[in-house]
Amino acid sequence: MSSHLTKYHLPNGHAQTELFDARVHSTPVQSEDKSSATLLLRRTDGQFVQAAVQFKPSASVSLVDIARGLTPESLVRITGRALTSRDASYDVAQFQIDEIVILSAAKVELPNTQIIHLHGAPGEVLPSEQSRAALIDRRLDNRLLDARVAATASIFKLFSGVHELAVEYLKAQDFYHVPTPALVNYEFPGEEDDLFAVPYFNKTARLTPTGEIHLGMALSADLERVYDFHTVFRREPASDGRHLTEFTMLELVFNLQHDWTEILDFADGLLVSLLQSLQNQDKYTRLTKTAKRLYPLAGTFNIGLNKNGKLPRIRFGEAKAILRDFVGLESDDHQDFTRAEEAALGKFLASDRSHLGPPTDVFFVTHFPKHLRSCNIYPSEDEDGTTQSFDVILRGQECVTGCRLLHSAEELRTAFANRPHPIDPETPEWRPYMTAHELGMPPWGGFGLGINRLVQGFLGLEDIRETVLFPRDAARLSP
Structure with a gap:
């Protein structure tokens, strides 16, 4: 999985369209009127991306429906436009999604949610250093998830x-x-x-x-x-x-x-x-x-x-x-x-x-x-x-x-x-x-x-x- 961006320069001063692969970090959140949804995505370098999708009546497939059905840890390919500059910081980047391709859907039930919290996503509290040490054998048992941190x-x-x-x-x-x-x-x-x-x-x-x-x-x-x-x-x-x-x-x-x-x-x-x-x-x-x-x-x-x-x-x-x-x-x-x-x-x-x-x-x-x-x-x-x-x-x-x-x-x-x-x-x-x-x-x-x-x-x-x-x-x- 690559976290590198592919950028397309659009004419007439429009924002750049970007393409990247990421993991779905948590269950997507849908708005009350079901007209939009927000995804928290995670790149391999550890940066988080808060990405929004809007309902488009002209679209043959609703991006909101696709986003709503995504499970945590699924691998997706995103095309859209960055709303904030991306740098090497630990801040959450904002993104507007134009297209979602599901590369691989993860099972609904993950074996260990404690490991997911080691990412330190926005709104999540990292386990204490003592708790992390106690987690070591569980992390090794679920090493592939652990290595995604x-x-x-x-x-x-x-x-x-x-x-x-x-x-x-x-x-x-x-x-x-x-x-x-x-x-x-x-x-x-x-x-x-x-x-x-x-x-x-x-x-x-x-x-x-x-x-x-x-x-x-x-x-x-x-x-x-x-x-x-x-x-x-x-x-x-x-x-x-x-x-x-x-x-x-x-x-x-x-x-x-x-x-x-x-x-x-x-x-x-x-x-x-x-x-x-x-x-x-x-x-x-x-x-x-x-x-x-x-x-x-x-x-x-x-x-x-x-x-x-x-x-x-x-x-x-x-x-x-x-x-x-x-x-x-x-x-x-x-x-x-x-x-x-x-x-x-x-x-x-x-x-x-x-x-x-x-x-x-x-x-x-x-x-x-x-x-x-x-x-x-x-x-x-x-x-x-x-x-x-x-x-x-x-x-x-x-x-x-x-x-x-x-x-x-x-x-x-x-x-x-x-x-x-x-x-x-x-x-x-x-x-x-x-x-x-x-x-x-x-x-x-x-x-x-x-x-x-x-x-x-x-x-x-x-x-x-x-x-x-x-x-x-x-x-x-x-x-």
């Missing part, structure tokens, strides 16, 4: 925008798109419960939890800079608004010329470019403004850059000290960040209390301890038990994980053997990855960016399921 649809359009912007950025940086398989035969010993196993002819396959393995092998084939924008799967048992079992990742790896800070710099440049484009380009700022009707934090995201134009970078140990000394949490240096710690750290750096630079909703935490990271991550040059790895915290939760990875076949074999649950590199499932290193693997690294969490954090959404038109978590397999 302009504020909801703006989330999916911004999600698409992130994809467009990222691909544009990577293309300019000489990256190549390499599709990675959704079905894999490997597993990580000790982490079997994290993956979905599926029958695959006479063997067992798994839904891929990451594209890193195959992207790394592409570097061994001398492709040098590669990425995939794809769906990954994790067996997340919690249905808590934070985790999905199926979500979208941008994963990229590339050859290193000097050291691992190239990965940090690239992640910094990509994130800042994406976020600033969402904040500055008109097509995305309009969507953010629309989202704000239901999501009050939309449009409040802060990108606090230091004097060098970079996002703040703090070491893992420093972050733990901040949590203890400035936030007042008892945080253990030997344990990874809890969800509460990530949120508290994010809140601190977003506040004026932060001593690390301007308030920011996005920053890096670097040098995670070796025991908290995968066995094949490069150790820190400081030889202090940390690794050349990082997370990006965005609006209080991790949305990027990156690192430099071992490229020496001998070091990788040793790392596999010393893993708490060792990996045998001679098994059929791991032999291709091991061969990639034995053939001469370049120094390499990269990161994975969770697009759902990026959009969730940018708009300040409480529930990550709102970032997906058809979300999947432990409790949901439909629609």
Whole structure:
């Protein structure tokens, strides 16, 4: 359905005739003498149109009768004349109808009128923020109606925008798109419960939890800079608004010329470019403004850059000290960040209390301890038990994980053997990855960016399921 107008310029100074498609928002209202009717129409951009039809004795079919029979959510094509100027505001435009074409009539009984009220039409009171949160499962059960709410649809359009912007950025940086398989035969010993196993002819396959393995092998084939924008799967048992079992990742790896800070710099440049484009380009700022009707934090995201134009970078140990000394949490240096710690750290750096630079909703935490990271991550040059790895915290939760990875076949074999649950590199499932290193693997690294969490954090959404038109978590397999 298009909300774009087609305009016909009429001679002799008459008003322009316009044609557009819209949804009937509510039951049409007929005048007492039945000579006219008023329709409240809704365009996909969220603007409402109050459209009037008049009885014409000369017409073969009465427009008033057509209008009177329209049901809410029916799709119509309208031809007529605007009585007020149309702009990007949230005001109701006035329109005089000359012709109505019913493209698709909706059923008289709609499954859930509470969702219709989320549009915030004139005369309707939006449910409170607490009521909207309680509606989430009902909205997901009636997702097609929910997605017609302009504020909801703006989330999916911004999600698409992130994809467009990222691909544009990577293309300019000489990256190549390499599709990675959704079905894999490997597993990580000790982490079997994290993956979905599926029958695959006479063997067992798994839904891929990451594209890193195959992207790394592409570097061994001398492709040098590669990425995939794809769906990954994790067996997340919690249905808590934070985790999905199926979500979208941008994963990229590339050859290193000097050291691992190239990965940090690239992640910094990509994130800042994406976020600033969402904040500055008109097509995305309009969507953010629309989202704000239901999501009050939309449009409040802060990108606090230091004097060098970079996002703040703090070491893992420093972050733990901040949590203890400035936030007042008892945080253990030997344990990874809890969800509460990530949120508290994010809140601190977003506040004026932060001593690390301007308030920011996005920053890096670097040098995670070796025991908290995968066995094949490069150790820190400081030889202090940390690794050349990082997370990006965005609006209080991790949305990027990156690192430099071992490229020496001998070091990788040793790392596999010393893993708490060792990996045998001679098994059929791991032999291709091991061969990639034995053939001469370049120094390499990269990161994975969770697009759902990026959009969730940018708009300040409480529930990550709102970032997906058809979300999947432990409790949901439909629609």
